[in-house]
């Protein structure tokens with residue numbers, strides 16, 4: 001076993017991140033970036049640094065699970081969600097179960113919750129529950145807290161900010177309880193082989209699988225297929241795609257926005 005393999009094995013044991021399910025190139029790039037920052041000249045040296053500096057474990061976890069996100073990222077998909085997907089689902093069921101997988105710091109589930117809130121307000125017989133999950137407990141804690149800087153709010157309208165956030169004395173904004181109540185944040189590893197729940201009406205997993213290997217992506221598509229109700233929706237990120245082995249599990253609902261429906 002060479003130094004790279006030893007380091008990977010150590011990461012798997014300590015951080016519980018399955019390196020082999022990510023593209024090797026990607027793992028190497030992230031490690032090299034940490035090695036540069038810690039003045040380590042090779043994998044062995046970085047492993048020694050890691051073991052001697054407990055704080056580095058969390059920094060490395062963040063480096064490996066890039067958490068970039070924003071409210072209403074790729075706005076068009078949210079328009080389709082509002083116009084087509086949610087009306088279709090609510091026409092069939094009054095209670096929707098949604099899984100936002102790889103939710104990072106919460107902007108995605110809160111964006112969905114803002115749209116849902118309008119539906120629930122218009123018809124009091126409707127209800128919804130969002131399960132928002134991520135492998136990274138640090139970002140999940142931030143998501144649960146729901147406090148965002150002014151910079152993070154740029155894509156939100158005045159009305160959205162007014163209805164769904166409280167301005168804090170330090171200039172940050174906190175999500176109001178009526179949105180938080182729609183969401184349950186939970187740690188969950190998408191490579192663990194089990195869904196967070198079943199009988200789901202909608203799964204969004206966006207900008208997460210870009211770093212996964214092809215077999216791992218296929219595995220995940222099967223997992224989502226299994227967890228969805230028949231006709232349930234699966235929304236991927238704009239640059240993501242369904243692999244050949246699994247594309248027959250879904251039918252495209254909106255190809256441009258990467259929205260699919262489960263085929264039985």
Ligand SMILES: C[S@@+](CC[C@H](N)C(=O)[O-])C[C@H]1O[C@@H](n2cnc3c(N)ncnc32)[C@H](O)[C@@H]1O
Pocket residue numbers: 065066067068069070073101102103104105108133134135136139188189190191205206207208237
């Ligand atoms: C780039 S963010 C995407 C956030 C959001 N979905 C969006 O589109 O803006 C990717 C997230 O996937 C999470 N992630 C990476 N590997 C994961 C895994 N195996 N299980 C669960 N989450 C994972 C990361 O921690 C990170 O928060």
